[in-house]
Amino acid sequence: YQAKIQNGGYQFFNESISSTFLRKLDLENELRWAIAKNQFTLHYQPQVSSETGHMKGMEALIRWNHPTLGPVSPGEFIPIAEETGTIMDIGKWVLKEVCLQLNRWLSASFIVPSIAVNLSARQFLAPDLASSIHDIVYQTCCDPQHIVIEITESSSMHDIESVLPILHELKSFGFQIAIDDFGKGYSALGYIKQFPIDILKIDKSFVQELTSDTKSAVLTKAIIDMSHGMDLRVIAEGVETLEQLDCLRTMNCDMIQGYFIDPALSAEQLETLYLTKDEQISCQQSSLAALS
Ligand code: C2E
Ligand code: MG
Ligand code: MG
Ligand code: MG
Secondary structure (H helix, E strand, C coil), X not given: CHHHHHHHHHHHHXXXXXXXXXXXXXXXXXXXXXXXXXXXXXXXEEEEECCCCCEEEEEEEEEEXXXXXXXXXXXXXXXXXXXXXXXXXXXXXXXXXXXXXHHHHHHCCECCCEEEEEECHHHHHCCCHHHHHHHHHHHCCCCHHHEEEEEEHHHHHHCHHHHHHHHHHHHHHCCEEEEEEECCCCCCCCHHHHCCCCEEEECHHHHHHCCCCHHHHHHHHHHHHHHHHCCCEEEECCCCCXXXXXXXXXXXXCEECCCCCCCCECHHHHHHHHCCECHHHHHHHHHHHHHC
């Protein structure tokens, strides 16, 4: 009787392993065609001033909608894309799409603050990363000042020697640089003073414990003060409640990103909810239109 249970247990275990394996294999295969088949889109999550609520920036987040598999979250497919190397092409696609979107908005005379783009650790293994980013941005006639490069703390720490020169190169081209998921890993703080950073993003794990755990609150306050002491702007990620927002506001956190404000939105949604037109440019355009 016991053997039967064990056997059944074993089989179940075995099946779940193989279905995980098959799912991964499936995603691996499908990922190779996803760009060519137009299955990716970008959504944009607003980052607002904690004081005024005005949008100060947005983060581009990739979405994969597969015709038969349905939506697959980046949390699931980005690690696979990193493993197989498809992240290189995906990374270029994302940046180009961001530049094209920026152009569409600017030429419709919307005022657009910066757009942040996530880079994977794996992309930093390409020694020409900075120049390939630069090329994409210049070919689309975008201004690097409008682009924030987000790099996670864990990936930047992984190989400081190769990441540091690339960040300096990006900085010299005019890009802004943000450290993502700060505090999630446990790394030596020392690298912070070496890196040419503009923005520090506090990981959502801190924010989620902010109002329940005094130690998280003390650490969050310390991170915000440290960042200001180094002239960095701070964004809190994963803000889901008014209590968290209030708490971050009293701590002088500069910007807020999270479901309490809005999730990642389609370009159209973001446009109607957050973007305003530059009246001067609009006027010039309409008087030009009147002349012609
Ligand atoms: P991330 O860069 O830290 O992005 C923030 C993630 O937190 C997003 O998940 C966002 O939807 C989610 N989020 C935002 N507000 C809240 C909130 O209030 N509560 C909670 N629980 N979550 C919130 P998403 O879009 O699923 O992306 C997951 C991760 O996948 C990203 O984490 C990033 O590391 C990676 N990723 C997404 N898009 C790209 C991309 O274009 N390229 C690369 N290399 N990685 C990407
Ligand atoms: Mg990010
Ligand atoms: Mg993050
Ligand atoms: Mg991340």
